[in-house]
Amino acid sequence: MNPHEARPGRVAPADGSCPACGEPLVAGARFCESCGTPTGLPPDDVAGAGRPDGLPACDRCGGEVGPDGYCTVCGHRAEDPVEVHAVGPVGWATHRGYRHHRNEDAGGVVRTAEGWPVLVVADGVSASPSPDEASAAAVEAVVAALRDRPVTGEGDLAAALEAAHAAVSALPHDRDPHWPPDDTHPACTIAVAVAGPTVRVANVGDARAYLLAPAGDGWRATQLSSDDSVAAAAVAQGIDLEVALALPGGHGITAWLGADAFDLDPHLTSVDAPAGALVLVCSDGLWNYAPTDEAMSALVSAALGPPGRPAGPLPAICELLVRWALDQGGADNVTVALAPVGDTSELEENP
Amino acid sequence: MSTGPASPFTAETYQNEYLAAGADTVDAVVTVEAAGDEQAAGAAAVRGGADRAEVIIFDTSGSMGTARKLEAAKEAAAAAVDSLDDGVSFAVIAGDHQARLVWPVDGRSFATATPADREGAKAAIAAAQAAGGTAIGTWLDLARTLFASTTASARHAILLTDGRNEHQQPHELAAAVQACRGLFQCDCRGVGVDWEVEELRGIATALLGTVDIVADPEDLAADFRAMISSSQARALPDVRLRLWTPQGAVLESLRQVAPEVLDLTGAGTPSGPLTQDFLLGGWAPGEARDYHLRIKVRPGEVGDEMLAGRVSLVLADGTVATQALVRAVWTDDVAKSTRIDQHVAHYTGQVELAEAIQEGLHAAKAGDHATATVKLGRAVQLAAASGHDETMKLLSKVVEIQDAERGTVRLRPRAERSAEMTLDTRSTRTVRLGRRSGDGAPEGGSPTPREGT
Structure with missing residues (x-):
């Protein structure tokens, strides 16, 4: 089927021929079929409008998107929707961003035996094979280690990360079609938070966990995790975080899960949470755009609205934060999880 | 990319799909294999x-x-x-x-x-x-x-x-x-x-x-x-390769590159607004052929992914037996965009080898011994690098090989006409590269800080 024939109501430029190569134009075409020169016709009714025939439309050219996700006319891969998981009042959201061709982040939410929410976010290392499998395996292992189990101290989280490290290390390193055969192994970073009255956090790499405490009309974000990054090492020597992140290799990580990692040495933190506090766990796809506690405080204050008058359910806030990161450029996969501290309501994933 | 054991064909794409910002040329090798089992050919097979x-x-x-x-x-x-x-x-x-x-x-x-x-x-x-x-x-x-x-x-x-x-x-x-x-x-x-x-x-x-x-x-x-x-x-008659390319894309070249070089670029006939069909003739069970495509596309933004080509194998009865996708992903990660797929590199070399032989023999025939020596020297170098022993043997009957690795040769003053013609006719035969598993030597991993989570 010629996609243009199914789209009446358009006209080709007056003389009906390509300004560049002189070949006749298909009526309504936005590009010359011979040389690809734009005809100057606007993409008018294409964006998000769907097609008259009800098939999904390409957000670039309005063509039909095929079952494999590629536009059947211009070949563009359709933009993925933000993936949102609502688990009772708890939730997480994720997107592959605009610069990575696949989502190498993974997330998960479960409850401990005490009923407290556990938030997990793992971020596959792009400079390794099968990073998406690495993050998925890490989240799966942490979820299995903490689901319906009592969490009495930081040792429980350390054990969960040991399990995640073992799971990632066990992955084959030679089955990523996008990675040349070499000796690099799958790897990921991870942050885990148990949102009990005492918030407990464990992390390896640069995925982060924050405590969000009500502060007047807004929220105060405090990073509980510690980055294993070149930038963090520079900060430890007294350099400002924003300057450190701009250093060459500032975003490089110095610890990760997987067979290539050094001895596993997760950062472990516990803090008693004030009433009404929230816990946020995210990948660097979010915090790169709000790297300091001040910037993150401003961001979550804008997203959440004043304490006590929430702007919406937390899963929706997660989606809002992911969309904000996409609006900043979406340079990386982005994943955000949010839970109210001490919440013990029943967890059923909403459809 | 295969369609399972029941299909008479399997196809696989080898490419570096990552392109730097602004880059518009997508190279890929698509390997096609006919099932070893004649039953898989089904209704499209030759009936006795x-x-x-x-x-x-x-x-x-x-x-x-x-x-x-x-x-x-x-x-x-x-x-x-x-x-x-x-x-x-x-x-x-x-x-x-x-x-x-x-x-x-x-x-x-x-x-x-x-x-x-x-x-x-x-x-x-x-x-x-x-x-x-x-x-x-x-x-x-x-x-x-x-x-x-x-x-x-x-x-x-x-x-x-x-x-x-x-x-x-x-x-x-x-x-x-x-x-x-x-x-x-x-x-x-x-x-x-x-x-x-x-x-x-x-x-x-x-x-x-x-x-x-x-x-x-x-x-x-x-x-x-x-x-x-x-x-x-050849149990499967009249097989066609159908190539879809996006609107505005140009097929720069399509060559069969194994078992021998066969330029198909201009031989396609339109089979739809964005597809063209190339005749491949009959296939025997278990037969394998490789194709090198070069497609010029409109460059996307960093982070964009585009389907630059879809290769389908079409049987005589019109059934699509298998497909392989050629993709383009624009990235600002130079380490990714500068990598060259080893299948693409290998067959680029094999095509150059065939051309060097033909141009060298043509020059020799025209009395241009300087060009002939350079071209056939380059051919020797390429044959040595790719382990093409059969072509090397034929080359050695036409030139004296002094240093194969450097391509230093001397024309044999009284090479037999039949040796030159044999080299010429067989210049297009290529050596096939192994499958993905087992390719490449492992390199040492380095425990340095890593970019890009």
Whole structure:
């Protein structure tokens, strides 16, 4: 089927021929079929409008998107929707961003035996094979280690990360079609938070966990995790975080899960949470755009609205934060999880 | 990218899909394999001998009367007739400045491979005399008329000549070849050293056949038997490669690169607004061929992913047997965009090898020994680097190899004409690269800080 024939109501430029190569134009075409020169016709009714025939439309050219996700006319891969998981009042959201061709982040939410929410976010290392499998395996292992189990101290989280490290290390390193055969192994970073009255956090790499405490009309974000990054090492020597992140290799990580990692040495933190506090766990796809506690405080204050008058359910806030990161450029996969501290309501994933 | 064990074909893409910002050229190698199991061919398969037609064309021009060539050609044609499976439709054409149907002679277009018809054909072949000139186009015209009258789904010819197409204008031959395209496949053979490699290669390429030299007439019979045998092994007739490219994309090149180089770039016919079909001819069970595509697309933004090409294998009955995707992903990660896929690199080298040989021999023939030495030296270097022993052996009969790695050679002052022609005709044969598993040597991982979570 010629996609243009199914789209009446358009006209080709007056003389009906390509300004560049002189070949006749298909009526309504936005590009010359011979040389690809734009005809100057606007993409008018294409964006998000769907097609008259009800098939999904390409957000670039309005063509039909095929079952494999590629536009059947211009070949563009359709933009993925933000993936949102609502688990009772708890939730997480994720997107592959605009610069990575696949989502190498993974997330998960479960409850401990005490009923407290556990938030997990793992971020596959792009400079390794099968990073998406690495993050998925890490989240799966942490979820299995903490689901319906009592969490009495930081040792429980350390054990969960040991399990995640073992799971990632066990992955084959030679089955990523996008990675040349070499000796690099799958790897990921991870942050885990148990949102009990005492918030407990464990992390390896640069995925982060924050405590969000009500502060007047807004929220105060405090990073509980510690980055294993070149930038963090520079900060430890007294350099400002924003300057450190701009250093060459500032975003490089110095610890990760997987067979290539050094001895596993997760950062472990516990803090008693004030009433009404929230816990946020995210990948660097979010915090790169709000790297300091001040910037993150401003961001979550804008997203959440004043304490006590929430702007919406937390899963929706997660989606809002992911969309904000996409609006900043979406340079990386982005994943955000949010839970109210001490919440013990029943967890059923909403459809 | 395969469609599972039941499909008669599997296809796999090898490429570095990552492009730097602004880059617009996508390279990929698509490997295609026919299932080893003949059952997988299903309804599109050749249905026994009756569904197959063979035409044997041999040169009976005056020059064939020398050096026992006609005797050898007659023995070879008879051997081919004997090699036919029972029930195959066949005809025998003798060609000089015109074409003559040697068998059958009772008004049928095709005889049937039965004891009686075989004996009749062999007696008629034996009676052929050498006389007249050479007009290969007329031979193809007669073969085309015959094939046009059959419903057999597998259609194949053998064409043997010892000379140039002297009694016909080049455009007449070209028109005859063009008219045969898609109607039958034709393997071409030159006997002796007085025929033109380019001329026969042109016919064989257009008609999806092989071309080779049979320098010694005594080897003809074995070669004819082998050609009939390969032809009869092709259980899947008239396979097409369908290529979809996005609007605005340009197919810069499409080449078969294994088992030999065959340029298909201009040979496609439109089969839809954004697709074109390329004839691949028949396939034997277990056969493998590799294709190198280069597609120019409109560059996307960093982070964009585009389908730059979709390769489908289409059977004679129109069924799409398998697909392979060629993708483009724009990235600002230089480490990713600068990587070169080893299949693409390997076959780029093999195509350059074939070109270097042909250009080198052409220069030598024209008396330009400097260019010939440089080109054939480069060929030696490429053959050495890719472990192409067969081509190396042929090269060493034409040049003295002083340093293969550096490509330092000296032209042999009295290289045999047959050695040069053998090198020329076989220049397009490539060595195939192994599959993904087992490729490449492991490199040491470094525990340095890592970019890009």
